[in-house]
Amino acid sequence: MRYALSLALILLALSACDSGVEGERLTITTLNLDRGAAASAIAQGDGSAAQRLGTWYGSVRASDPASRAGRAALQLADVAPDVIALQEVLTVRSDYPSDWTPGSEPNAETVQFETLTPFLDSLRARGLAYTVAAEATTSDWERPAQIGAATVDLRVQERVVLLVRDGLPVEDARVVPLAPREVAYEGAPVAFDAAAAVAQIADVPIATFQRSADDPGAATATASLLELLPATAVLAAHVGDASASETVAGAETFTDAWEYLVGAPGPTCCATDARGHDRRADIIASRGDGLLFLDVRRLAPTVNASFRGVWADLLIQ
Numbered sequence: 001m002r003y004a005l006s007l008a009l010i011l012l013a014l015s016a017c018d019s020g021v022e023g024e025r026l027t028i029t030t031l032n033l034d035r036g037a038a039a040s041a042i043a044q045g046d047g048s049a050a051q052r053l054g055t056w057y058g059s060v061r062a063s064d065p066a067s068r069a070g071r072a073a074l075q076l077a078d079v080a081p082d083v084i085a086l087q088e089v090l091t092v093r094s095d096y097p098s099d100w101t102p103g104s105e106p107n108a109e110t111v112q113f114e115t116l117t118p119f120l121d122s123l124r125a126r127g128l129a130y131t132v133a134a135e136a137t138t139s140d141w142e143r144p145a146q147i148g149a150a151t152v153d154l155r156v157q158e159r160v161v162l163l164v165r166d167g168l169p170v171e172d173a174r175v176v177p178l179a180p181r182e183v184a185y186e187g188a189p190v191a192f193d194a195a196a197a198v199a200q201i202a203d204v205p206i207a208t209f210q211r212s213a214d215d216p217g218a219a220t221a222t223a224s225l226l227e228l229l230p231a232t233a234v235l236a237a238h239v240g241d242a243s244a245s246e247t248v249a250g251a252e253t254f255t256d257a258w259e260y261l262v263g264a265p266g267p268t269c270c271a272t273d274a275r276g277h278d279r280r281a282d283i284i285a286s287r288g289d290g291l292l293f294l295d296v297r298r299l300a301p302t303v304n305a306s307f308r309g310v311w312a313d314l315l316i317q
Contacts (some may be wrong), residue, residue, distance in 0.1 A: 024202065024315075024316045025294075025313060025314065025315060025316070026082050026083065026201070026202055026204060026313075026314045026316055027079070027080075027081040027082045027083070027311065027312070027313050027314070028081055028082065028083045028084075028085065028206070028234065028236050028284055028311070028312050028314060029076060029079060029081040029083070029084050029085065029236070029299065029309055029310065029311045029312075030084075030085040030087075030208065030236035030237060030238065030282050030283070030284055030309055030310050031072060031075075031076075031084065031085070031086055031087075031282070031299065031309035032086075032087045032088050032210070032238040032281070032282065032309065033065070033068070033069050033072060033086055033087065033088050033089055033090065033115050033119070034065075034068070034088055035060055035065065035088050035090050035158065036059065036060040036061075036062075036063030036064075036065050036068070036090075037056050037059035037060045037063065039056075039183050039190075039192060040183065041055070041056045041059070042056045042183065042185060042190070043183050043184045043185055047146075048146070049143070049185060049186045050143075050144045050145055050146040050151060051146045053143055053144070053145040053146070053154060054145040054146040054147045054152075057092070057145055057147065057154055058147070060090075060092070061112070061113070065090055065113055065115050066113045066114065066115055066117075066118045067118070068115075069115035069116070069118045069119040069122075070118040070119060070121065070122040071122070072119065072122075073118075073119045073120075073122035073123045073126075074122065074126075075299040075309070076123065076128070076299070077123075077126045077128070079299070079311050080128055080165070081165070081311060082164065082165050082168055082201070082202070083133075083162065083163065083164055083165070083168075083201055083206060083236070084130060084162070084163040084164075085160070085161075085162055085163075085206070085208035085236035085237070086116075086119070086160065086161045086162075086163065086208070087138075087160050087208065087209075087210040087237075087238040088158055088210065088238075089115055089116050089119075089135075089158060089159040089160065089161050090113075090114065090115045090156075090157070090158055091111065091113075091114040091115075091116075091157045091158075091159075092111075092112045092113055092114070092154060092155065092156055092157075093108040093109055093110055093111050093112060093154070093155040093157070094108050094110045094112050094152050094153065094154055094155070095107065095108035095109065095110065095142075095152070095153040095155070096110075096150065096152045096153070097150075097151070097152075098144045098151045098152060098153045099153065100142055100143060100144050100153045102188060104142075106140055106141060106142035106155045106157075107142070107155070108142055108153050108154065108155035116159075116161060120163075128165070129165070129166040130163040130164060130165055130166065131163065131164060131166060132161060132162070132163060132164075133162040133163065133164040133170040133173055133199040133201055134161075134162040134170075134173035134174065134175075134197040134198060134199035135159050135160065135161040135162070135175075135197050136159060136160050136175040136176070136195035136196055136197040136209075137157060137158070137159050137175075137194070137195060138158045138159060138160055138192060138193050138194050138195050138209075138210060139156065139157065139158040139180075139190070139191055139192045139193070139194060140155070140156075140157045140158075141155070141156055141190040141191065142154065142155040142156070143185065143188075143190070156190075158192065159197075160195070160196065160197045160208045160209055160210055161197060161208070162197050162198075162199050162201070162206060162208055162236075164199075164201055168201055168202050169201070169202060169203075170199050170200070170201055171199070171200040172198070172199060172200045172205070173197075173198070173199040173200075174197075174198050174199070175195050175196070175197060175198075176195060176196040176197075176198055176207070176209075176225055176228055177194065177195050178193065178194055178195055178196055178209065178221040178224065178225060179194075179217050179220060179221045179224065180192060180193060180194035181193045181194075181211070181212055181215040181217060181218075192212065193209070193210050193211055193212060193215065193221070195209075196208065196209035196225050197209070198229070202316070203316070204232070204233075204234055204291070204314075204316060205229060205230050205232065205233040205234070206233070206234045206235075206236060207225065207229055207233060207234070207235055207236070207237075208235075208236050208237060209222075209225060209235075209237050209238075210237065210238045210239075211237075211238075211239050218239070222239075226254075230288075231287070231288050232286075232287065232288025232289065232290065232291065233286070233287060233288060234284065234285070234286045234291070234314065235254070235283065235284065235285045235286070236283075236284050237282075237283055237284075238281055238282055238283075239281060239282075239283055253287040253288070254285045254286065254287045255285060255286050255287065255291075255293065256283060256284075256285045257283075257284045257285065257286070257293040257296040257310070257312040257314075258283070258284075258296050258310065260293055260296075261293055261295065261296045262296065282309050282310040283310065284296065284310050284312040286314065289317075290316060290317040291314060291315070291316060291317070292314070292315040292317065293312055293313065293314055293315075294313045294314070294315050295312065295313040296310065296311070296312045296313070297310070297311050297312075298310060298311075299311055
């Protein structure tokens with residue numbers, strides 16, 4: 001099967017050359033860095049809200065997100081894509097003693113850990129230089145957490161980020177607001193997945209965003225984003241399950257690279273989950289004339305099995 005697929009891809013590329021079609025190549029990767037603990041843990045479980053947030057923070061910290069981000073970049077050392085779309089790019093700050101009051105703006109400043117710098121540093125150590133083309137804050141909230149005997153304010157910020165290989169032109173970088181996914185927090189919900197990052201990279205508009213598998217508003221938020229994008233565009237996103245990915249890939253005129261080249265709706269990330277969903281968490285799709293996918297692959301989890309993403313080779317005609 002793998003031999004047949006490889007042969008088909010070779011023939012496709014040769015066919016493009018033989019027909020006199022010319023164009024530029026753009027390689028795109030989408031990868032979720034994973035915060036290390038589910039956000040639902042802050043809303044569910046035993047103890048007060050501050051105790052649950054402290055437990056959640058302990059789980060995230062124990063997962064060593066900065067080191068995991070550096071290891072995740074190892075998957076890209078051989079691929080060296082032109083564009084990297086990242087989701088759940090995390091920064092956690094603290095403030096002690098706690099001074100949070102209901103309705104106050106996040107103001108904690110002491111950085112406990114963040115994941116974009118170690119990701120970029122890991123790439124740079126392997127001779128790969130990238131800069132931020134566009135980024136959007138998808139979540140930014142602060143609440144008191146019980147950590148041991150102390151009450152500490154924790155500020156949790158997440159972003160989606162488009163990275164571009166040095167030298168590629170970038171234009172029209174912008175943030176597209178999305179209807180947020182809210183997680184209950186004792187009458188004061190916190191918001192996630194509230195924006196997409198968009199930029200025109202090598203003359204191709206590319207958008208990255210994230211929607212959760214358990215978000216009933218995922219389809220609406222995705223549809224709103226698609227309406228705001230140009231007629232020719234590429235999505236590099238992290239979506240929650242088969243139904244969410246079908247919202248993207250099944251949208252009118254969009255072509256899902258995986259289904260187009262592999263020809264099956266199988267997973268691009270992860271295994272069948274406990275609810276029976278054949279998870280297709282990572283997706284790269286395009287719409288518009290002049291865009292043709294030549295190859296698509298899952299990133300191999302060579303160092304940490306929790307990291308899987310998708311890499312696609314796009315011909316721009």
